[in-house]
């Protein structure tokens with residue numbers, strides 16, 4: 001396939017989301033404003049007001065209702081989108097599980113923001129990390145270009161009948177949501193063709209015949225029934241099986257999209273940056289990867305064998321890919337922009353360290369909690385992390401496996 | 410706003426059931442009867458959505474369902490938001506030619522807990538936005554599904570498991586929230602109250618609620634033998650008494666204009682036929698503790714609030 005000719009627009013991350021949604025033939029959008037997500041809702045309202053989209057926009061009275069309306073609209077067979085952040089995502093918590101449990105392929109942008117209290121509008125990953133177990137696919141974008149591309153891809157992933165799970169695309173509050181960037185956008189017709197029309201899994205209906213899984217007067221179904229110890233467990237396993245099928249679909253969709261856009265984000269699951277011969281490596285997700293890449297370049301120029309593993313797909317966790325990527329690294333620093341209070345390090349650290357336990361390779365794995373509440377993470381901090389890793393390799397000792405970085409001591 | 414449709418007993422028998430037999434509601438369940446009657450008013454393709462509660466729980470258990478038509482339950486406090494999503498999807502999918510170009514009605518069911526309390530925010534929002542759906546509140550005056558706890562819809566003096574009749578506090582101290590008046594105050598086109606005893610009135614109102622453009626709210630009193638503590642054979646009798654003593658008068662508000670329905674209008678015209686509350690209270694175990702010298706005065710309080718609200722209603726209906 002040939003790479004499609006594209007326009008360059010100056011968009012911030014939120015606008016990139018709204019633009020992608022506008023192009024994706026979305027039927028219903030239901031959302032509630034919260035900083036730093038508001039621009040998404042505002043831009044989309046303008047598209048509706050100007051007749052640029054054929055979408056029902058339900059301007060609801062809360063995030064709980066936003067997702068509740070998205071869920072049933074999706075159950076009706078509509079393509080559905082919502083967006084939120086922080087407290088809004090926390091308010092949706094109950095319905096996040098109901099949405100995935102009803103196998104509704106809702107797509108949501110999460111503009112990552114700290115959770116209260118104290119109230120803080122800036123970026124960290126506490127809001128979406130705490131929702132990592134709710135059976136939503138989670139993609140984290142590094143820049144606004146990737147935000148735009150990922151939203152479009154998300155519809156194809158979620159609506160794949162083999163998957164039928166909701167997808168959240170995380171973008172860092174302010175550093176992405178409010179920062180202008182040159183974003184290449186595909187022509188409308190190309191996006192529309194790529195997303196296609198919504199597909200449905202077929203299931204056995206009331207009268208015993210196979211019917212599309214949606215609410216349809218011609219093929220009545222009951223959705224969301226009481227489901228106790230005799231079937232609930234199997235249904236949860238089915239959800240997990242769909243999750244396990246997702247990496248292949250995410251990669252396929254990412255590759256197909258790359259063929260026409262010319263843009264790759266690793267293999268769609270993880271991105272390796274100078275990892276081939278790396279001795280020390282950082283692991284992170286989101287916009288911080290941009291800063292880390294600069295630091296890796298600087299270290300490489302000095303002859304230090306530094307690398308980066310960026311996790312793009314955090315749920316489902318690409319276990320094999322991560323093992324392969326870190327197989328020959330000697331010391332790994334996992335960066336967490338959220339805190340698991342009372343636990344041993346952050347959420348990403350938990351995963352990476354325990355994956356490597358199985359891999360029969362035991363590099364040093366340490367954890368840095370950074371950037372909470374929007375605290376800046378400049379290059380010198382990242383340099384400090386790589387220095388620590390070098391020191392660990394020299395001394396063969398880890399003083400403190402879990403550290404906070406970039407704050408007053 | 411007159412509905413063309415005139416219901417007869419024959420219709421009731423001949424119209425196919427939508428809530429099928431075999432569900433697990435208790436014998437004498439008022440809500441089950443209420444829902445069955447409401448569903449007799451369905452005029453064509455319809456999607457149902459249901460809040461968590463007794464009726465949702467008794468009507469499905471995987472892999473079984475009592476519902477003949479499309480039905481979705483998602484949670485307790487969000488059924489009006491669910492209805493909003495369904496209605497919005499219907500509009501856009503029809504516009505885009507992705508579903509048949511015919512009208513599909515949307516009905517939401519919820520109990521008093523899902524309506525007076527935890528679900529009032531999304532109900533208020535959905536009505537304010539003007540979605541075209543009918544919200545049916547089946548009011549059994551407590552959280553029955555979780556074991557008879559008090560709600561904003563539980564009447565004054567009633568014993569529930571969280572407002573028990575103690576030696577100091579005689580059941581629920583607060584008065585029932587006037588939910589239907591709150592809905593009228595939203596400026597919605599159709600609000601009505603109904604009781605299963607007056608089945609024809611109930612079905613006609615359900616039909617009007619379905620037919621009206623925009624949101625409709627139907628408040629059905631639905632006695633529950635388990636929670637109200639009476640014999641399962643008395644549900645319909647209690648449904649009659651609660652109207653006759655004006656604790657639960659029947660009325661409609663069309664575009665905010667209140668109008669008494671026939672059974673209550675007859676009482677308004679002949680005030681001497683209005684029954685005192687005693688007989689109704691005496692039939693139910695949840696009020697048993699009031700019939701003791703210590704708490705007798707609560708019966709007077711119930712009579713007082715009943716009369717006060719009835720007078721207020723008469724005024725709204727232009728009857729003095």
Ligand SMILES: Cc1ncc(C[n+]2csc(CCOP(=O)(O)OP(=O)(O)O)c2C)c(N)n1
Nearest residue numbers: 461462463485520521522523551552553554
């Ligand atoms: C968010 C949430 N809180 C509490 C519950 C527990 N719960 C389930 S049904 C119910 C009460 C339902 O009462 P009502 O709406 O009056 O319906 P009924 O059971 O009386 O028919 C409660 C408290 C729940 N399911 N979800």
Ligand code: SF4
Nearest residue numbers: 434435438463633635
């Ligand atoms: S507890 Fe009451 S409302 Fe619930 S099924 Fe039994 S009779 Fe019906």
Ligand SMILES: [Mg+2]
Nearest residue numbers: 520521551553
């Ligand atoms: Mg109840």
